[in-house]
Amino acid sequence: MATVAAVIASTHHPFYYKASTSAGSDRPPFADEWVAKIAAFRETLTAARPDVLVMVGSDHFHQLWLDNMPQFLIGKAPFYDGNWYNEEREFGLPRMFLRGDEDLSAYLLRQGMDAGFDLAFSNELRIDHSITCPLITLRPEADLPIVPVYTNIFAPPLPQPSRFAELGRTIRRLVESWPSDKRVAIIGTGHLSLELGGPRQFGPHGPDPEFDRKAVSWIASGDLESALAEVSLDSLWLPGNATHGFMDFLLMMGVAGDGAKADYTDSLDLFHTMEAYFTWYPEGTQ
C-alpha cells in the first residue's frame, strides 16, 4: 500500500513569487525573511522524498463557474496546465505544466464515492494559484505528478466545515489503502483571516489577528474538535469575508488526523494576511 510521506498545510499567498524574484527597489523589505521561511518549509517536503503530490486547493472562478459549480472535485488527467491570464496580470505568476497521476485520481474518485462523497471530476483542468503557489513554494521544480482536489470555499451555498474535515480524513484513509508502493505527500492550502473586496482588505495585518492566533493553535495542535466547535459557515464571515478558505485547513487537519500535532509550524505576519506553514510526518519525524 502507498505511504503518506507528509501532510502539509499552508496559506497560498499569490504575491510570494513576485516578492521572492524581485530585486533592487522593487524588492519588498520583508522578502528576505519570507524567502528564508519558505526555504525551511520547502525542506520539510524534500525530506519526505515524495513520489506523488495530492494538491488540495480551490478554484478562484477560473474554470469553475456559477452555472455548474461542484462542491468537491478531483482532477483526473494526464497533464495539467497551470495559472491564468488574470493571475499573470495581477500576481506575475508564470505559466506552469504538471503531470498527473491518473491511477491515484481514479482510485480516489471511485473509493471516495463509495465512502460517501459524491465527487465531481474533471478530465481537463487548468489549475490556479491555490495549487500552483504551494508548488512554487514547496516544489518549484514542478517535477512530480499531481492529483488536484478542488473545494468550494467561494460560492455559497458551501458545504459545512465538518464535511471538509471528513473529506480530509477520507482522503488520508484512501491514500493509505491505494495499492501502490509510492510515497504520497498530501498538500493543501487555505486562508487564515482574509478580506477580499471589502472594507477590511489590505490592512497592515490580517483582518482578525485574534482569529489567526487561535487558528494557528488549532492547526498546530491538531485540535479539530475545538476548531469545529467554534467555526460555522456563519461565523467565518466575522474574521474576514474570504475566511471560508479556512475550511481547507480543516480538511488538512482531517488528513493529518484528529489530535495530530504538527511536526513543523511556522508563520509570518504580513500585510493583508498572515502566512502559516505546517507539516506532519505520519511515519515519524524525518
Added chain:
Amino acid sequence: MSKYLVDKFLFTIDRDPELVERYRADPSGTIAWWEAEQAGLILNCHGQERSTWHAFTDTERAALASHDYVTLFELGAHNFLLLTLFIALFERDYAEPLAFQREFAARLGHWSLPYPDIAT
C-alpha cells in the same frame, strides 16, 4: 435583482484582456454590447443555445456603466470578482503599490457586518 448576471459580467470581462481594456475605456458601450449579445451565452455551449431571460436592472446597469464598485458591493456582487476586475481596471492609475486596493477599502469603510449577501 440579477446578481448572477452582474457576476457573470464581471467574470467574463475579467478573464479576457481585450474586454478589460474595452470596459475601462468605454464602460457604457461595453455594458450595452454585452447585455445585448453576450449575457445569454451559456458558457461552454454553442452560441445558438442561449438563455433567453437575462437582463440587468436599471440600478445594476447604471452601476456597471459608471464603474461604481461601491454600489456593486452593496448589490451583492461577488467580492472576489469585484476586487480582481477593478484592480485590473484602475491599479495602474495609482503611483503607490496597493494604493487603489486601500482606497477601495476606504470607500467601503461605512460598512460593517453583515455585508450584503453574495449568494446567487
